[in-house]
Amino acid sequence: MSGHGVALRVVACGKTFADGTRALAPVTLDVGRGETAVLLGPSGCGKTTLLRIIAGLETPDPGGRVLFGDSDVTGVPIERRNVGMVFQSYALFPNMNVADNIGYGLKVRGVGEAERKARVAALVALTGIEGLERRRIDQLSGGQRQRVALARAVAVQPSVLLLDEPLTALDAALRERLRGELNRLLRTLGITTIYVTHDQAEAMALGDRIVVMREGAIAQIGTPRAVYFAPENRFVAEFVGAANLIEAACNGATLALPGGTLPVADGALHGPATAMIRPEAIKIVPAENASLIGLVDSVSFLGDRQRVLISAAATKVITADVPNAIALAAGDRVGLSVEPAAIRLLPGDTT
């Protein structure tokens, strides 16, 4: 059961609620057939609103259109859009058991009993909830509920699968495990998927592409690598992963900092700039032959690595993640080196 997806196009869909709240500026988004796009952004940035517009649970402001493949579904009511949706609360039907929940979409579509049973059994096996078919919903754990909700959503072989923070309600360890399972399942199913989360690790792990949202607008669309290594603005740099954002003067080849200089690669820029450097891109080197010198402020041992805060090198404290074997102590004078390619100069200070 793979490859039922269609390409999804969202064209200039904005949303202003009846009370005047502008939840979404007109956004345009293309998601390829079978692709998983993750909507990532802080709380209240309009992720759910965009998802509900795609589902047909909200209508976009005039001018906005939603297309599934070649067909314009903007005016098509939700029950005929053929979307699968997993709600944050799961919204499982409490008056039905697990099997009836999963088979409900097939039942209202008039799929015969025998076929329905077979399809439900296949989904039960696929999501690993064998033996729970007759259970009531209130007899399931959070993780089991999440699987039932997913099985129910994909049972109808939807054109588009929509998931609204499906793992947020679970504890951290379970979340990590289910994330892996979900990833495998989405690849197996090959359905076009929109996945909403405010957890950037989840977004990286699951998304073919990440749509970073901010205050009702799209801040950047790109692959997880592009969003991480080449953020287009300050907001994306800070929201996705940890980042040092360093204000410095650039002369085209190097950045001039209080503690020395750093060579840059894309040095077309002259004048004041904001340089984005990921903590793990910073190497600690002997101070003698380093171009940039700093003082160790504090060291936190994190097990697989250690996080070092360094002052005096730049106008503000720099965070560096370095291998756990290097011996460092507060007050040490250290040299810093960064691959020129790992320094990203952000345009001006627009955001």
Add this chain to the structure above:
Amino acid sequence: MTKPTFMRLCLLPLAVVVAAFFVLPMARLVLIGATGRHGIAAYAAIVIEPRYAASLLDTVLLALATTVTTLLIATVSGLFLQRRRFPGRALLVAMLTLPLAFPGVVIGFLIILLAGRQGLLGDVTLALFGHKEVLAYSLAGLFLGYLYFSIPRVILTIMAAAEKLDPSLEEAARTLGAGAWAIHRDIILPALAPALIASGAIVFATAMGAFGTAFTLATDIDVLPMLIYTEFTLSANIATAAALSVGLGLVTWAILALARIYGGNTVAANG
């Protein structure tokens, strides 16, 4: 004082109240029912004697009709009122509590104004069909009266229950392709079932035992509470009145017990 003794002392007031207002009168009622000319057979008379049996049947049918009609109208209206926002809604909802404030006598009076000999219904039918329709002094009048005070009460219960429904359940059903009809059948009504059973039981019990309205409309109506009244006051047939009372109590109690079994614990709370 040991703990168990103390607990027993605390139980004392409850025991006194139960004994004084419940066990003793009930026991006496049951006994009186068997002291008439026919002894214990007075109880059999409820179902054997045609007049009593007919009255029992009428009362049960009236209560059933009231319950079913009330639930139908109140569910539809309650769901509508809970979901739609329209001008005047708040006033309408506030007015729904009005009938709760009236005693049965006043409701009987209102029914006479509506469908009595000088009533609105009579005037309208006279103008339209040339004959005066008078419903007030029959079972139909009583039926209207009971609807009048049970519908608003059940609407309020349904609205409260619908308020607590998780809207995402309905949305989930819609994404799965369910139309309005399927959503109501599979999602909303099952979720409202406890409230429906509970308020249905209360409506039934009230319609079985209400007296004031029947007494005001009088003449033509032979429902059980009226029968008990006439046997007791006019015929001084105390034994029969007691037997009928016990019969009425049993039927009503059985319905409430069934509702409690199927509807969970909400029955008493919604009273």
